[in-house]
Amino acid sequence: MPARRLPDITALEVVVAVGRLGSMGAAARDLGLSQQAVSSRVRGVEHELGVEIFVRSPAGVEPTENGRLVLEWANALVERAAEFVAGVDTLIGNRHATLVVAASMTVAEYLVPGWLTTLTSRTGARISVRPMNSAEVIETVRSGDADLGFVESPGETADLDAALVATDELYVVAAPGHRWSRTGTVSADELASTPLIQREPGSGTRITYEKALSELGLVAADPLIELRSVTAIRSSVLTSNGVTVLSRLSIADDIAAGRLVRINVDGLSMVRPLRAVWTSHITVRGPARELLDVALASAT
Structure with a gap:
């Protein structure tokens, strides 16, 4: 029996987004696609796999029993693909990349300079630091306009991953x-x-x-x-x-x-936490990972 062909990764990303957000419309808005395009890609994956992944209703979609398994495997595959791309980018661009860092004012003025002194001895990457307030940092990282952010506000960091780097x-x-x-x-x-x-x-x-x-x-x-x-x-x-x-x-x-x-x-x-933030569901790599490690080490 011939091996089953792997569905297109971009199509699987759409399927994962639909499962995460619970509707075709929400996934379309999140991915910047038309709802028709999202629906078409989901149907294509279902046809290619021979598995019904979602049950449709006016209220949205629900994964079938088999669909839950497919979503779990697809999510793992999409994450590995993102790590693969990030790893290759690191290999070919580490010495020529510009690391964009969004940092809240206190962190930018009093902590980042010391971190960068340590970092520049380890990497040849160009680094651009953009001082702004904590709310703006979260929006900048979420929009993809910064590789890494540092915030000084308490509370949730929206839908971003975070790590404590210091207490202030x-x-x-x-x-x-x-x-x-x-x-x-x-x-x-x-x-x-x-x-x-x-x-x-x-x-x-x-x-x-x-x-x-x-x-x-x-x-x-x-x-x-x-x-x-x-x-x-x-x-x-x-x-x-x-x-x-x-x-x-x-x-x-x-x-x-x-x-x-x-x-x-x-x-x-x-007393407040000072935290690093980055896009969720990705592995921080390259100069961003090195800067994060420097910041974390300074807290110990």
Whole structure:
């Protein structure tokens, strides 16, 4: 008996997407194809295998008993194919590739430079780092415009895979002349009601601050000023009577030198994870894998 021919991998990718999303229409939108094209490819695979994979209904599709097995095998095959392509790309392009990294502001300014110093001694890949806020990092990685991302916000990372690379803490700080600096402490209620110099919406720092207050049943006042960079906020606080919340990574030297004063807030915890994120269902390879390994090693 002749060996059965393997269905086209791109057609199997369509079948896997339909099984994952539960409808032809959803798979079509996800893959950027017409619904007719998706339906045609699914029927083609079913005909080629001689197995009915899905039962159709107005509400969507459900895998048959045999279809569940086919989907399990097809998913494994698609993943192996993606690894094969990524591996070959690594072999032929490792020394000429540009690694695009999307990083939240704190990570981009205070951690990535050290990681890149280590990485450039290992690889000849060109590296492009794009600083942005955590929400923008997630969207950039999800859209495929970055190979690897780093975020500093708590909570889920949408549909991306993630790995913890460090733990950070936010400090409430003010210049020495601020009235809170005299006592070095303030209540959570007074902090919440005070307009701060803040990052923009979508920033991991702002998300962490607002989440910490919400856990105490408090809502943050509208910002006094919104600025998009850590450096701009730090400079603004140093030269004004304002208060802000910033990563300890960005202000440890200022606190040690007396340029800024850390304000203690009873009951307020602002510890947050710093995580690497990448497209789910793929194996990180090449320069992206090397950078991820450097970041993970720095956390140990």
